[in-house]
Amino acid sequence: xKTYTQFIAEARQRIALTRLHHGSDRASIESIRRxxxxxxxxxxxxxxxxxxxxxxxxxxxxxFTSKQRGKEPSVVSYLVPSNRVTRVDTxxxxxxxxxxxxxxxxxxxxxxxxxxxxxxxYAKNRIVKPSSIIRAKNKKK
Numbered sequence: 246x247k248t249y250t251q252f253i254a255e256a257r258q259r260i261a262l263t264r265l266h267h268g269s270d271r272a273s274i275e276s277i278r279r280x281x282x283x284x285x286x287x288x289x290x291x292x293x294x295x296x297x298x299x300x301x302x303x304x305x306x307x308x309f310t311s312k313q314r315g316k317e318p319s320v321v322s323y324l325v326p327s328n329r330v331t332r333v334d335t336x337x338x339x340x341x342x343x344x345x346x347x348x349x350x351x352x353x354x355x356x357x358x359x360x361x362x363x364x365x366x367y368a369k370n371r372i373v374k375p376s377s378i379i380r381a382k383n384k385k386k
Contacts, residue, residue, distance in 0.1 A: 321372060
């Protein structure tokens with residue numbers, strides 16, 4: 246028999262959520278919202294859809310890539326159960342084509358690099374709507 250305190254602690258752990266973000270140009274984000282994310286062919290944590298729990302980092306990446314493409318930056322967010330996030334702290338030595346995520350292990354978050362890879366099939370149903378469009382800041386002359 247569990248005590249009330251044990252029950253509440255277990256319930257909080259089960260329902261805890263983590264928000265992850267992916268930054269890109271607006272057209273790519275709209276495509277992700279319509280059809281789901283596409284998996285990269287390789288990456289530091291293997292193939293998958295790369296995200297970060299740091300929204301500021303996702304926004305900066307969106308601004309950087311969008312500027313190169315001549316497009317408007319945007320961010321899509323995902324809400325996932327925290328207990329589905331596997332944490333690693335290894336320093337990736339190179340890009341790899343070996344998958345590390347799957348439906349059984351849908352999210353791997355590297356605490357050293359600050360990014361995570363999420364299984365694309367898992368991510369598809371966890372998009373938080375609407376995605377945010379990054380507005381240009383007013384610059385003083």
